[in-house]
Amino acid sequence: MGSNFQKIGLVLGSGSAKGMAHIGVIQVLEENKIPISAVAGTSSGAFIGALWASGLSGDAMAHIACNMNWKLTTRMFLPTFPRSGLIDGRRIQKFLQTFIEEINIEELNIPFACVATELKTGQEVIFDRGSVLEAVRASISIPGIFVPLRYENQFLVDGGLVNPVPVSVARRWKIDAVVAVNVIPKAEEKARSLYFKKERKRRLRLQLRLPEFIQASLEKLEPAAVSEELLLEKMTNVLNRLKEYENPQPAKTPGLFTVMVQSLTIAENTIYQLRLLQEKPDVLLEPNLPDVQLLEFHKAEQIIKAGREAAERHLPEIEKLLG
Numbered sequence: 001m002g003s004n005f006q007k008i009g010l011v012l013g014s015g016s017a018k019g020m021a022h023i024g025v026i027q028v029l030e031e032n033k034i035p036i037s038a039v040a041g042t043s044s045g046a047f048i049g050a051l052w053a054s055g056l057s058g059d060a061m062a063h064i065a066c067n068m069n070w071k072l073t074t075r076m077f078l079p080t081f082p083r084s085g086l087i088d089g090r091r092i093q094k095f096l097q098t099f100i101e102e103i104n105i106e107e108l109n110i111p112f113a114c115v116a117t118e119l120k121t122g123q124e125v126i127f128d129r130g131s132v133l134e135a136v137r138a139s140i141s142i143p144g145i146f147v148p149l150r151y152e153n154q155f156l157v158d159g160g161l162v163n164p165v166p167v168s169v170a171r172r173w174k175i176d177a178v179v180a181v182n183v184i185p186k187a188e189e190k191a192r193s194l195y196f197k198k199e200r201k202r203r204l205r206l207q208l209r210l211p212e213f214i215q216a217s218l219e220k221l222e223p224a225a226v227s228e229e230l231l232l233e234k235m236t237n238v239l240n241r242l243k244e245y246e247n248p249q250p251a252k253t254p255g256l257f258t259v260m261v262q263s264l265t266i267a268e269n270t271i272y273q274l275r276l277l278q279e280k281p282d283v284l285l286e287p288n289l290p291d292v293q294l295l296e297f298h299k300a301e302q303i304i305k306a307g308r309e310a311a312e313r314h315l316p317e318i319e320k321l322l323g
Contacts, residue, residue, distance in 0.1 A: 007037040008177050008321055009170035011281060012045030014160035014268060015183035016142070016294045017303065019044025020065050021287040024307025025181050027058035034318055038111040040169040042159040045181070046114030046139035050100055050132050053112040064099075065300040092146055096133055105129050111173055114139040115159030115166045119148055124162040126169055144260050160184075164268040167279040177321040180281035181307070183289060184268050261294050283317045285310040 010029070012022045022045055029036060041049035051061055105112055106129055113128040116138035127135035138149040138156035148155040163169065165182045254262065287306040292299055311318075 006322070007173075007175040008035065008179055008318075009038045009040065009173055009175040010036045010049070011165060011167050011170045011178055011180035012039065012041040012049045013165035013180065013182045013184060013272070014043030014045055014158065016044055017296045017299065018183040018185075018287075018289050018292050019048055020297070020300050020303040021183050021289060021307030021310070022048040022181055023058055023061045023065060024287070024304040024309070025285060025311040026052055027062060027304075028308055028311035028315065029318075030058050032315060032319070034322070036110065037175055038113075038170060038173045040113045040115075040166045041139070042115045042164055042166050043140050043142075045165075046136050046159065047096075047099075049112060049114065050108070050136050053108040053110050054101065054103070054132070055109050062300075062304050065297075065304065068297070068300075092137060092140070093133070096137055100133050100136060103132055105132050105135060108132065113166075113169050113172075115163045115169060116141070116149070116156040117159055117161040119143070119155040119157050122162065124159070125154070125156060142264065158264075160264070160268045160271075162271065163275065164272045165275070165281075167281050168275070171279070177282040179283045179285065179318055179321075181285045181287070181310070182272065183287055184272055185265060185290070186269055282321060283314055285314055 010026075012019070012025075015021070022041075026048070039049040039053055041047070048061065052058070105127065111128075112132075113126055114135050116125045116127065116135075117123070118125050125138070127138065134149065134151060138151060139159045140146065141148055141157045143157045143161070146157075148157050150156075159166070164184055165180050167178055167180050170178045170180075285307075287303075287310040289303060289306050292303055
């Protein structure tokens, strides 16, 4: 790769609550005066990217994310069971209008584009002009959860189905390098997180209780009454307790929501890995967020911190792009 790159494009991938890691990345870029000439996003990456392109700083977004009343926000996700999704489109629109002005993409501070998927054909739809609100609304519409956006005789859903980390979209601009942020977990990591979350908690409770169990058992023993048989019995009890948390119980059959989320994760991760073979960014950031679920927006501080850490780890590589 050559040096003296001048124009850098930023690509923000899909990821629901994990997408708040993009805020931490943006903070580090701003603090280190890394110039970004264009931003492309999918789903939550489209949302964060649109806010930033409209002039909201990383610190301002972090303040909003960490101080938001998530009880009110999660009302948007309460199901109304319309025909084509659990969550009615009017709620999404109202939520987005809290943050995004009714302006066109052409009016944003820097070039911006986001990706949606046409439901009938599976075609990628790129928004690089027109209403910012409609573009983001289309890009974040998780199929089966959000009602699709009807747009010019098309029904549009989450862009993660076709281009979860849209490096190809950023390459359409006359830029020299691409920095991409991927927060999509590998399918097996997501499965472990979903299916064994309760199991991990159960095992942790047993671990915390085990020292008390051993101490209580020993306190009951009278020194004169200790025999090899009694010690063997006590140690057997302790080992049995150890086995309880060393060997996880079989996972229960997942519920409908878990199946939907895991299916989408598998699809997005597979597509991302395939596209990465042909559409590699110059620098790839992958924040470490193993224990964050789809709608855990209340973990904003932890998620943003993970984004900062990923950006700081790769900062020398990013700075090198500038020559």
